Amino acid sequence: MNSKLKVIEEEFIETIGQLSESLSINRIVGQLYALLFLSPGPLSLDDMVDKLKISKGNASVNIRELERWNAVKKVWIKGERKNFYRANLDVLKIVINCFKNGLIQRMKKSTDKIAKTQETLNKSSSLFINKEEKNIAEIYQDRLKRIKEISEKTENLVKVLSGLVE
Template structure:
């Protein structure tokens, strides 16, 4: 292949890897996706490992990760028993959904922690006195504020979700 053409794609692949990392995805998976995205023909594991200069094991694991996300799919090439993969080109929604899921889960855990803290304070009830009473009051206020932030973030994610669809 024309090495200039190849190099131009390398830059893109590299950049998508960085972007993926920034979004908490695996760099290799992101690079693999970019490579598949730019390729017209499906690629074999060998194609990918040669192109990205990484081990076959690495490609194997990560390309199946992409498949799991719905970002790539295995295709059958007549007369060849190797596995070939091609990119799901319309991946935008898939990735954002994935990011949303991770974030939502963490946020829900935080909401649980907030509720748990509130419960603990409620249990303490009238038993607090002096300094502790004041502290409990501040805690209740802050936890309330934390819940507000939770709901704002939640609304933001929902809105983003709708925009994507």
């Protein structure tokens, strides 16, 4: 391949690798995706191993991670025994789905737990007898309410984002 094109490919893969890391995503995951995203045609595991200079095991594990995210798809090529992969080019959709299925779900779990804590607190109000305790309970109620408000806003935001790609 033209050496200029090779340089561009390498720069892109490197950049996306760094971006992945700053998003706390495994670098190889990002680089595999970048490689496929740029590639004119589908690539085999061996192709990727060659380009990125990684072990096949590493490539195998991380390409399946990308499959789970719907970021890449297996492609069968007639006359070939190897699996080939191509990138889903709709990056925005991938990102938003990752948000919804990963981050947001885990956030929801946390905010649900906080909502439960809040309930516990409300039900317990009769237990707080002296002024001091009543005061603290009131403050706790205020603070937990703030968290609830935020989680509602977040849920709305996710809905808006989801709407953007459907």
